[in-house]
Amino acid sequence: MPALRVTNLVKAFGDKRAVDGLSLAVPAGSMYGLVGPNGAGKTTTLSMVTGLLRPDAGSVEVLGHDVWSDPVGAKALIGVLPDGLHVFDRLSGRELIRYVALLRGLDRRVAETRADELLSALGLADDAELLVCDYSAGMTKKIGLACALVHAPRLLILDEPFEAVDPVSGDMIRQILKAYVSSGGTVLLSSHVMEIVEALCDSLAVVAHGRVQAAGTLDDVRQGESLTGRFLDLVGARHLESESLAWLHSS
Amino acid sequence: MVALLVGLRFRLLRRSLAGGGRHRAALIAVAVISFLFTAPVCLVMAVLGGTDVAFARAVTVILGFSLMLAWIWLPLFLTGTDDALAASRFALLPVSAARLIPGLYVAGLLGLGSLLTALIGIATVVGWARSGPVLVAALVGATLAVVTATLIPHVLTSAFSGALGSRRFRDITGLAVVGFAVGFTILMQAASTAISRTDGTASVVAALDHTANVLSWTPFGAAWALPADVARGDAAAALGHLVVAVATITVLVAGWWLALRRALTTPLDVPDIVGRVTRDSVIDRWLSGSATAVIAGRLLRYYRRDPRRLLSVFSMMLAPILVGVSVAGVTAAGGRAGGISLLLVAPLLGMLLGPTLAFDISYDDSALWTHITTSVKGWEDRLGRLLGFSTIALPIVALVLFMGVAVTGSGGLVPFGAATIAVTGTALGVGSHLGSIIQVPVPPPGSNPFGKGSGGGPLSVVVSLLTIVLVLVVSAPALAVAALSFSSVWAVYAAVPVAIVTAVATIAWGVVTGGRRLDRRWPEVLREVTYKR
DSSP states (O other), X not given: OOSEEEEEEEEEETTEEEEEEEEEEEOTTOEEEEEXXXXXXXXXXXXXXXXXXXXXEEEEXXXXXXXXXXXXXXXXXXXXXXXXXXXXXXXBHXXXXXXXXXXXXXXXHHHHXXXXXXXXXXXXXXXXXXXXXXXXXXXXXXXXXXXXXXXOOSEEEXXXXXXXXXXXXXXXXXXXXXXXXXXXXXXXXXESOHHHHHHHOSEEEEEETTEEEEEEEHHXXXXXXXXXXXXXXXXXXXXXXXXXXXXXXXX | OHHHHHHHXXXXXXXHHHSOHHHHHHHHHXXXXXXXXXXXXXXXXXXXXXXXXXXXXHHHHHHXXXXXXXXXXXXXXXXXXXXXXXXXXXXXXXXXXXXXXXXXXXXXXXXXXXXXXXXXXXXXXXXXXXXXXXXXHHHHXXXXXXXXXXXXXXXXXXXXXXXXXXXXXXXXXXXXXXXXXXXXXXXXXXXXXXXXXXXXXXXXXXXXXXXXXXXXXXXXXXXXXXHHHHHHTOHHHHHHXXXXXXXXXXXXXXXXXXXXXXXXXXXXXXXXXXXXOOSSOHHHHHSOSSHHXXXXXXXXXXXXXXXXXXXXHHHHHHHHHHHHHHHHHHHHHTTSOOTHHHXXXXXXXXXXXXXXXXXXXXXXXXXXXXXXXXXXXXXXXXXXHHHHHHHHHXXXXXXXHHHHHHHHOGXXXXXXXXXXXXXXXXXXXXXXXXXXXXXXXXXXXXSOTTOOTTTHHHHHHHHHHHHHHHHHHHHHHHXXXXXXXXXXXXXXXXXXXXXXXXXXXHHHXXXXXXXXXXXXXXXXXXXXXXXXX
């Protein structure tokens, strides 16, 4: 059974079909990348997968639990790091992890120890008592990841986890994710940086125009090319015509 | 530049009118209600021509002065300024403050408030059309007054916009303005009452005349006194008032220019390290680890740390206190005991708890996803917010009630205590319910608490009025028993129990039905509270 099975997902905003019959199967124990150009429907898909946006049609199943008919069962299994959504940023880092942990139903003492461990693992221990609104963008990503991990989920869904993260923290996050996958967890992450996906993921899906254009293991999708080259082929690269923006050339 | 900004404002207005049906309905409702409030004022101003000069002067100055005050504090909890034209948005463009000011001012005139103020100004001119010179004076005075009034929100918002720098500074200044508005209004009331007392006059007209005398020499009253000065042939007073009125406008424009210049050069919110919070606070030690308790605990923290919520509590307290003190002041000036109106402050405040609680979910903005993804039950969200908010709000209501009783004597304790319990409880229940149905746009987290998002003002007014009507309907039986306790003995014993039952039942209803509604519609609610850029 795949950790996540998405079947014929559809979501339209007005006339625009942001997600248009998207199907996806993420094998358990894989590090799965979701790549696509801006506006391809990645974030919309992940919002529907995590129960934050109601799909017009289609189904989402997490380890046998349907997200929209058995939300409590499905949501207990997933940890989420959305992109572009606020967190309760007038709490300190420690308070935020504790808040999420207690809402997840963890015991107070367990919540306390896990918050401690996550804060030091992510290098936030010194800033644990600082309000999250005073954190940098990278620190906010890391505290979001801590909140996604605190209840030891079976499936991690991360939207652009490396955006605004500096190389040191990025490496730290990579190590955490690799350890998580090697111990049996499943990660679904979105990115539009091909190098990250190529270095980190074992499988991926290329999404454009709200549909999966290619999916499978890294080698299946690459077909001997570089991932960037293959990606540009799949989504349709555009070349700048030589005449356009001529006024920009200063000489 | 003027044409550009006015065009932009027109497009924004048109879009807000063309937008969702609910918003347009709210906008129209607010327009109708404001016209209903303004029409009598215009009528009074316009028929002053037939009355004697002293009386006409008193009415013009006092009403005009109140209009200016309204421009200060109405934006605090009504429409606010549309932050589409906020100064910091122009920071990246090569424009100077001096070039922006005319355009921003004219664009700002395209609004309901300016229209109504202009109507009142015109009505004043009509009322003072006694003779040629007086008419001219009225025209000059009304123009100066309308310009002053419409400048006030620009100065306030650009001075306190996010551009001013650190968040901590903003938190403090936000509260300072509210404090200033409250203090200033109460001070004026107290002063007018005191003046009328020292003269030993019982006549209302004399009291009004004295109040007008004082107010006419304040920045916000001077322009309104001009026509009366000319009508009396008092050239010195006319000149004095003219100087004060023109100086007021000069100071406002200068202040706006300075604030705007600073906003344009330091547009970015420089993050400042506010310091650390204590690791284990009392809140955690006292509350259990259940979802309801944890949410209540967060609310307790947020009412201290989130300036938008702090401001909402302050503006919630503003209206009833103003009403109570004003009515008490006026009746006292008229030589009658006005204490009873102080007792009304507590139930009025209790009623406003409803809208404030209903708006709370909107302040979470998209951070609400945390509740959805952790499978928080709707009722846990509702009850948690209610408990957290009540912990802050109920002591204030109780304090106001006991202050009123202390001033007026213990006779009012049972009827007004019962009324307060019934109204406060039903307001909390109705607020819990409505908050799950209608989410009002509020400023996004970390932004200027005076902005109200885009066009959230009208909807928030409608929700507030809806809450108040529902609260009155639901608590009517309990209020009736409370009123009877003035005269009949059984009601004295029945009033408080009936009030408590009404309160508890409404809260239970609001939490359960509101919670069910959230359970069904979490994703839609999340979309609704997410700030639309």
